[in-house]
Amino acid sequence: MTQYERLADEFQTLIRNGTLRVGDRLPSVRLTCARREISPSTVFQAYYLLESRGLVQARPRSGYFVAAQLGEGLRLPDTSQPQEQSQSVAVNDLVVEVLKLSRRPDVQPLGSAFPDPALFPLAKLGRSLGSAMRRLAPHKLVEDLATGHARLRQQIAQRAAADGLAVSADELVVTNGAMEALNLCLQAVTQPGDLVVVESPTFYASLQALERLQLRALELPTHPEEGIDLAALEQALATQPVKACWLMSSFQNPLGALMPEAKKQAIAELLARHEVPLVEDDVYGELYFGARKPRPIKAFDSAGWVLHCGSFSKSLAPGYRVGWAAAGRWSRAVERAKVMSSLSAAVPSQVAISDYLAQGGHDLHLRRLRQTLRQQRDVALAAIAQHFPPGTRVTRPEGGYLLWVALPGAIDTRALLPLALAEGLSFMPGALFSADQGFAHCLRLNYGAVGAELLREALARLGRLACQQLGTPPGA
Amino acid sequence: MTQYERLADEFQTLIRNGTLRVGDRLPSVRLTCARREISPSTVFQAYYLLESRGLVQARPRSGYFVAAQLGEGLRLPDTSQPQEQSQSVAVNDLVVEVLKLSRRPDVQPLGSAFPDPALFPLAKLGRSLGSAMRRLAPHKLVEDLATGHARLRQQIAQRAAADGLAVSADELVVTNGAMEALNLCLQAVTQPGDLVVVESPTFYASLQALERLQLRALELPTHPEEGIDLAALEQALATQPVKACWLMSSFQNPLGALMPEAKKQAIAELLARHEVPLVEDDVYGELYFGARKPRPIKAFDSAGWVLHCGSFSKSLAPGYRVGWAAAGRWSRAVERAKVMSSLSAAVPSQVAISDYLAQGGHDLHLRRLRQTLRQQRDVALAAIAQHFPPGTRVTRPEGGYLLWVALPGAIDTRALLPLALAEGLSFMPGALFSADQGFAHCLRLNYGAVGAELLREALARLGRLACQQLGTPPGA
Incomplete structure (x- = not known):
């Protein structure tokens, strides 16, 4: 890891653990250089990296400020605790079934493993x-x-x-x-x-x-x-x-x-x-x-x-x-x-x-693609925070287009899926991601499969469904 | 099988077993109709089929005659007699090796499994x-x-x-x-x-x-x-x-x-x-x-x-x-x-x-492709008859572009292959076509991989090599 990455990670920890809060100003570049005995360019690189991670925002002539975190209150799922013995594997036909259903033209394919082909x-x-x-x-x-x-x-x-x-x-x-x-x-x-x-x-x-x-x-x-x-x-x-x-x-x-x-x-x-x-x-x-x-x-x-x-x-x-x-x-x-x-x-x-x-031009395409996926991740996190049941936990990926949601309480997302399909969206039930099907209350969402507006609406519908099933008001 | 196919097969047997010889005239359509109590169109279809198989030729206003068979003296290999017990299979890397060597630009790829892409x-x-x-x-x-x-x-x-x-x-x-x-x-x-x-x-x-x-x-x-x-x-x-x-x-x-x-x-x-x-x-x-x-x-x-x-x-x-x-x-x-x-x-x-x-047009392409492959089969059979060692046996396929050659005497075509490659052609050694590698004296030839002229020359070189190895004059 380079020096600037280490510095960025330090600030990230301070932001995540609440030492630095939304709206707080980061120490100035000059001050940080002096305190750490490092070059201004290293500090700038660290701040750019934090900005690219969505953790801080630059305000012209004022410095860097901790950004409002979308879905900030959302907690991560716990580290998994799988069964200790080994498993013979028998994944049922549900995978093939969900993938087929996800291809229905009237379904927003949040259960798909592919991003929207229009992004390519x-x-x-x-x-x-x-x-x-x-x-x-x-x-x-x-x-x-x-x-x-x-x-x-x-x-x-x-x-x-x-x-x-x-x-x-x-x-x-x-x-x-x-x-x-x-x-x-x-x-x-x-x-x-x-x-x-x-x-x-x-x-x-x-x-x-x-x-x-x-x-x-x-x-x-x-x-x-x-x-x-x-x-x-x-x-x-x-x-x-x-x-x-x-x-x-x-x-x-x-x-x-x-x-x-x-x-x-x-x-x-x-x-x-x-x-x-x-x-x-x-x-x-x-x-x-x-x-x-x-x-x-x-x-x-x-x-x-x-x-x-x-x-x-x-x-x-x-x-x-x-x-x-x-x-x-x-x-x-x-x-x-x-x-x-x-x-x-x-x-x-x-x-x-x-x-x-x-x-040539592939790297430019990739930069745009990453930017789009990152924005859609934030859309997804905000929608989950707003519409999913209290206690929902979710990962906050730093790449790709898949995130993992753990719903609170006794719910099997396999039973939720037909209801979601009837509402015009799919997801991938958590039970498919383990040989002992131990993630029944979880689901995988593809935030790159449709554009931001459709994504927001689909997740609002899915959150409403989950709240209905659990008998709770929305607001993860 | 239809009536005309049965009739064609009967004549084919008569030609193959020597009852009808090269230049003999087939019975007239009218005579055959009368004898068999079948319609003229059935007889015509049978004769067309024999013609398409290259066994007879129509001469205008004279009737159908048994055609000169290219490589007529060539005998078929015997029915195989594999070992009676079952085999665990371990095909060695020779297949991958031959396929790789066949792709050298200076080698006529008669060992290839593909026809000449220029035919498509x-x-x-x-x-x-x-x-x-x-x-x-x-x-x-x-x-x-x-x-x-x-x-x-x-x-x-x-x-x-x-x-x-x-x-x-x-x-x-x-x-x-x-x-x-x-x-x-x-x-x-x-x-x-x-x-x-x-x-x-x-x-x-x-x-x-x-x-x-x-x-x-x-x-x-x-x-x-x-x-x-x-x-x-x-x-x-x-x-x-x-x-x-x-x-x-x-x-x-x-x-x-x-x-x-x-x-x-x-x-x-x-x-x-x-x-x-x-x-x-x-x-x-x-x-x-x-x-x-x-x-x-x-x-x-x-x-x-x-x-x-x-x-x-x-x-x-x-x-x-x-x-x-x-x-x-x-x-x-x-x-x-x-x-x-x-x-x-x-x-x-x-x-x-x-x-x-x-x-549209695919069936026309296929007709031309079949015609080309059939002509090249005949070129191959004629070249083998002329250049391969006496006693060589060969199949006479009625489709595709692969034929099978059994060389006479004690020869392992795996040892022949490097010599052939040095002469600018490949073939597939017979040993690869059995788990007990029981066809060491055989080889598979692709007569669709190169045009007629190159095919003729390559087979002449291969025949010469085989004759040298066996110490015999050419003329299968």
Whole structure:
């Protein structure tokens, strides 16, 4: 962590614990420089970072002030406490069902795992698709099938390097979306019956993958902002026959948690020491609200124990189905598995994305996308604070477009879902995010699936429904 | 089988067994009508069919004559006699290696599994890609993800219906090429350790799929022209715990065998009686040289035991990665597995193919493609007859672009491959097509991978190499 990030985090703690309150003025840049013996630019960077996090606002010629926090009274959910024994996984058909229902045109798809496709540069991508395919020599359609389009692999490696993640183009295998990458990686490092560590709650796709491969899940306590509990992970590795981990270190699905870098580094070292591979799902990494892209655990892995999976589906090209794996010491095994299971990703999708990236402008698109998602997160938090039952807890993600809501009292969100669908919106019930279905009172919301106005209205309706079910007035 | 097909088959037998020789005149239409008590149009249809099979030639105002058969002296390989016990499968990395080497630009890729991409209407398809994506509403990129683009599924179902195969759009799941469809279907009907019937030789991808899913292969005797031995299949089903079959009933890879319809029907009935599912790989069905598209075993399956897999990769759009499964009673299970393993096929590829099909002209493209492939088959057979060692045996496929060569004497084609690569061509060694690697003296050739001239030259070089290795003069 840099000096300015440390400084920003200090102020953030002061704001969060109430030492600095809404409207308070931050110490002037000059004063802070003098007290800390640091340069003005470091202080400015720290204040910019706090501003980008929405914690402070600059007022011209007056300085920086603590901003009004939307949904400020909302509390975080507790760190999860999953059952201690491991689980055979059987996720029911509800996932498929909810995803289908979410596609009804009359339903606001807050249960979807995709952001609104209108947020993507689809016209530009479409032009790349047409022109790149016109220029493509026919034999290129059956070249590079297994590993993927050579230039695209280079571009992915170059972008990763710019963000502090060293992977070679040769280590990369392009896949049919990150979903396939994750499945191939998990299969490469496990045998049926093996024990695999996951977060609690965890993305239902990881549970489905475990089910498909006949693996057992060991769900570990997970903090809603900082991710999996390091001590619990350490103990599990020391005492149980863990064969692999599947984690999301940045903007975890469903919590939105972002592990601090120090924790990421500690996990990389811990896994290398125990020689346990990690399948790292990093599909939201580009959608950070902070000053720079958070590095994945893979960035701290020098010995090849991390199988890192990414995708363009969440940040550029939904439906194009282009993801990748940088599978460390398993990269040849994953390449072979890719040939055996589905041969290759679609060539038109790959060359279109490659052409689009070569034209420039992608980073500008990403900046706008992040800004939009961040604003919509704040809209969602404000709407939840206003309309959800008192005692509702919610995460406050620093990236991505998913947040996690824990409703108070005895309510099963699976029963709430049909009522919500009748009111024209969907969400993903919490029970799907654990093998023991221990999050019945929770739900995952996608705040990037529709625009701000529709989002506000949908959440007002959902809050009203939850209040009716619980027999309480609104106002989390 | 229709009356005219039966009549054509009778004449074909007479030609093949030498009763009718090259230059002999077939009985006149009038005479045949009178003798058989059938209509002139039935006789004409039979003669047209024989003509389309290249067995007879019409001479204006003279009648039909038995045609000179290219490579006429070439004998078929024997029906295979695989080991009787079942096999755990471990296909080595040679497949991946050969496929990689086949992509070297200085190598004529006769080892490839794809035809020459220049044979496809890529420009027209590219225009469909551009215009269909421009017209697509953004939300369509995340709709229909699991099952595939709704209109494309309808078009696939309609084309199947026109060929006598009744599948509903609802039964279809669009996949990332047929390879994924086959893998998902096989996984849907098996558990690790299960016994699965395959042909001998069989497509190496089926062996790889069995290996990946930890299944055991039971390879059954297979006739080079008529496919798997029905009696052997019947006995295996009666005496062994067979949990599934994986067969190619039309233009089998690598033999090119086409099962007669009566055998297809018998297999469908046999499997239904034993309640054993069949994964049917039908990727070459469109590439028939006969009068009409051969129906798959699925066409005779009324109880949903056949999981039928097809693709556009071999007949229209290589590299687009669009295939499908019509999985009978497992169609919902395959849909769920698709969501869990790779979510969906690429949307741009799907809408491009759908738009292309809607424009018309696909059947014309297919007619030309079949004609080209058929001519190239004859070029290959003639070159093999001229340049390969005496005693070489070869199949004479009635569709597709793969044929199977059995070299005489003690030769391992794996050792021949590096020599061939040094001479600028590849092939697929026979050892890859069996779990017990029992076809070391055989090889699979792709006669559609390069144009006629290059094909002739490459086969002359390969024949010379084989003769050198065996110490014989050329002339199969």
